[in-house]
Amino acid sequence: MIRFMRKGGFRHTLLCGSGLVLLLWSVIACALEPFVLGKDSGFRVDLRPGLGLLRDPAHALDVDSAWQAWRDGRFEPVADAASYGFSHDAFWFALSLNNRDNPARRWLLTVEQPRLDRIDLWWRDGKGELHAARLGDALPFSARSEPHRYPNQALELGAGETLQILLRVESSSSVQLPLRLYTPNELYRSSYDAQAGAGLYYGLLLALLLYNLAVLISIRDATYLYYVAYVAAFGLLMLAFNGVGFQYLWPDSPQWQNSSLPFAIGAVLCTTVMFAASFLDLPRHLPRLAQTLRYLVAGFALLLVFAFTRWRYDITIVFNLGVIALGLVVTAAAVVCARRGYRPAWYYLVAWTLLIAGGIALPLSSFGVIARTVLTEYSVQFGSAAEMLLLSFSLAYRIHLLRDANERMAGEARELLEQRVSERTQELASTAQRLEQANRQLREASLRDGLTGAYNRRYLDQSLDTIWQAAQSGSPLFSLLMIDIDHFKAINDNHGHIAGDDCLRVVAQRLRDACGTPGAFVARYGGEEFMAVLPGLGASDAASQAQQLRLAVSAEPVALEGTLLQVTVSIGVASFDSRHASSLPDLLRLTDQALYRAKRSGRDRVVCALD
Numbered sequence: 345m346i347r348f349m350r351k352g353g354f355r356h357t358l359l360c361g362s363g364l365v366l367l368l369w370s371v372i373a374c375a376l377e378p379f380v381l382g383k384d385s386g387f388r389v390d391l392r393p394g395l396g397l398l399r400d401p402a403h404a405l406d407v408d409s410a411w412q413a414w415r416d417g418r419f420e421p422v423a424d425a426a427s428y429g430f431s432h433d434a435f436w437f438a439l440s441l442n443n444r445d446n447p448a449r450r451w452l453l454t455v456e457q458p459r460l461d462r463i464d465l466w467w468r469d470g471k472g473e474l475h476a477a478r479l480g481d482a483l484p485f486s487a488r489s490e491p492h493r494y495p496n497q498a499l500e501l502g503a504g505e506t507l508q509i510l511l512r513v514e515s516s517s518s519v520q521l522p523l524r525l526y527t528p529n530e531l532y533r534s535s536y537d538a539q540a541g542a543g544l545y546y547g548l549l550l551a552l553l554l555y556n557l558a559v560l561i562s563i564r565d566a567t568y569l570y571y572v573a574y575v576a577a578f579g580l581l582m583l584a585f586n587g588v589g590f591q592y593l594w595p596d597s598p599q600w601q602n603s604s605l606p607f608a609i610g611a612v613l614c615t616t617v618m619f620a621a622s623f624l625d626l627p628r629h630l631p632r633l634a635q636t637l638r639y640l641v642a643g644f645a646l647l648l649v650f651a652f653t654r655w656r657y658d659i660t661i662v663f664n665l666g667v668i669a670l671g672l673v674v675t676a677a678a679v680v681c682a683r684r685g686y687r688p689a690w691y692y693l694v695a696w697t698l699l700i701a702g703g704i705a706l707p708l709s710s711f712g713v714i715a716r717t718v719l720t721e722y723s724v725q726f727g728s729a730a731e732m733l734l735l736s737f738s739l740a741y742r743i744h745l746l747r748d749a750n751e752r753m754a755g756e757a758r759e760l761l762e763q764r765v766s767e768r769t770q771e772l773a774s775t776a777q778r779l780e781q782a783n784r785q786l787r788e789a790s791l792r793d794g795l796t797g798a799y800n801r802r803y804l805d806q807s808l809d810t811i812w813q814a815a816q817s818g819s820p821l822f823s824l825l826m827i828d829i830d831h832f833k834a835i836n837d838n839h840g841h842i843a844g845d846d847c848l849r850v851v852a853q854r855l856r857d858a859c860g861t862p863g864a865f866v867a868r869y870g871g872e873e874f875m876a877v878l879p880g881l882g883a884s885d886a887a888s889q890a891q892q893l894r895l896a897v898s899a900e901p902v903a904l905e906g907t908l909l910q911v912t913v914s915i916g917v918a919s920f921d922s923r924h925a926s927s928l929p930d931l932l933r934l935t936d937q938a939l940y941r942a943k944r945s946g947r948d949r950v951v952c953a954l955d
């Protein structure tokens with residue numbers, strides 16, 4: 345009997361044997377120990393203990409020869425939780441299933457591995473009818489009997505009935521066959537926790553992704569970009585890995601379902617390395633390693649295109665090896681950075697350690713090195729959720745550290761600037777002081793007579809103007825002394841002009857030393873004539889001051905060219921009195937007249953103008 349069944353959009357041809365053949369078959373097939381469903385088995389039954397396996401590396405068997413191989417007893421019992429790693433082999437599984445007295449009739453044969461590409465399924469029911477179906481993610485999601493992330497096929501198996509089941513598995517992902525039998529209610533009931541866990545996990549990832557995306561937009565830090573890309577890649581990996589993406593996001597794209605896993609593993613590899621390099625500041629701490637990692641990431645990124653080709657099986661292996669190798673390199677780099685005192689590296693190491701358990705367990709279990717258990721199945725989710733949370737916290741901590749460092753640097757720069765400004769201000773102040781002093785000296789020099797050091801005529805004229813103005817406006821008391829060296833021409837003539845100059849200097853100094861009245865000063869009036877200005881002194885005080893000056897000059901002889909010379913001066917005194925001098929020239933004339941009289945009356949004397 346030939347029966348055609350339509351399943352998942354394609355047609356299988358089924359062969360049914362005659363009643364005699366069936367009888368013979370059941371006798372022979374029963375040689376493989378039947379898996380018995382009893383009342384106590386419940387509604388969720390692990391079928392692996394009843395499975396027989398036949399590997400077909402050459403893909404030489406068809407369904408008839410597989411049935412024959414079963415009859416020939418060539419199927420080996422399967423170890424619990426057996427995993428066969430990445431393999432191009434075809435795997436044939438045989439199962440004789442007997443419902444002794446379990447009340448359920450409708451069952452779902454469920455493969456709890458959502459990534460197997462293709463599972464061909466044949467079963468012979470109690471009436472000897474042969475059925476066929478196809479499962480796996482190479483078919484649209486709707487091909488499944490129930491819309492569940494695990495591929496499943498509905499079977500009728502009432503109490504007292506037996507099914508002979510044959511499965512052929514072929515996949516570009518790692519091969520294993522966690523086969524279970526559920527009633528439909530039990531399948532959904534047992535998925536509640538996993539569904540809630542998945543909701544929590546993806547909700548967490550989405551929240552982390554959106555939050556850090558917002559931070560990225562706000563602060564435009566490249567590390568956040570890599571982190572967001574990493575979380576997105578990891579989320580995609582998980583969606584592809586556990587079949588949730590196929591169930592909810594791309595149920596009609598088996599092609600993408602098959603490419604998504606190798607693509608996501610490659611993307612996780614690239615983003616992990618980029619994030620680590622940026623977070624650990626490797627260009628600063630380990631520049632050569634950072635450069636090498638950049639090239640490697642570029643290489644792996646190029647390999648991503650192979651996820652969409654028939655080489656996706658090979659590229660998955662390459663990416664998994666890359667995850668292990670670069671995972672170790674990045675961990676070592678984090679240790680080096682941490683030991684050099686870079687504090688964010690410690691956080692990274694803790695986070696990374698959380699993930700490593702799951703991250704390394706995943707490829708190891710894929711290669712069949714370690715057994716696949718619930719822990720290895722979900723360790724990536726547990727580890728990655730904790731890792732991403734910690735990394736998100738570490739990113740904020742890192743920004744905090746950077747801000748502290750910036751503030752410290754800004755503070756140091758401010759202090760340096762203030763110090764420089766202060767130094768410059770002090771320099772400027774001292775320069776201004778020196779300038780002021782130089783100006784004062786210059787001003788002073790411009791007011792002094794170059795030969796004698798006494799004030800010059802310019803200063804005298806300015807001062808006389810000022811004093812005259814003051815006298816007009818209420819400070820009338822002041823006197824002038826016109827002082828002339830006696831017989832100076834003879835000194836020049838007898839001792840020379842240089843000696844004459846020396847004599848002028850000595851006389852000027854003696855006059856200045858003796859002129860002790862506050863505000864009084866001596867100026868060179870011209871030639872050998874000096875004028876002493878005495879503010880605040882009336883005629884009699886001025887006369888006595890004049891006498892002191894005269895005596896100061898003649899007190900001791902002047903030494904000129906080895907000879908001692910007695911030098912005297914004649915002094916004319918005039919005090920301000922508006923009755924006799926209505927102008928400054930008048931007063932000067934009076935002073936000059938007094939001097940003239942002092943000369944005429946014998947020299948070396950003081951004569952007052954109004955005497």
Ligand SMILES: Nc1nc2c(ncn2[C@@H]2O[C@H](COP(=O)(O)OP(=O)(O)OP(=O)(O)O)[C@@H](O)[C@H]2O)c(=O)[nH]1
Binds near residue numbers: 872
């Ligand atoms: N060495 C020197 N001589 C000067 C300077 N200025 C003026 N003399 C001289 O001073 C002399 C002034 O001489 P006189 O005006 O005749 O007066 P005197 O010889 O002092 O005689 P009496 O004033 O009458 O006592 C001149 O010979 C000038 O050349 C100067 O700067 N240096």
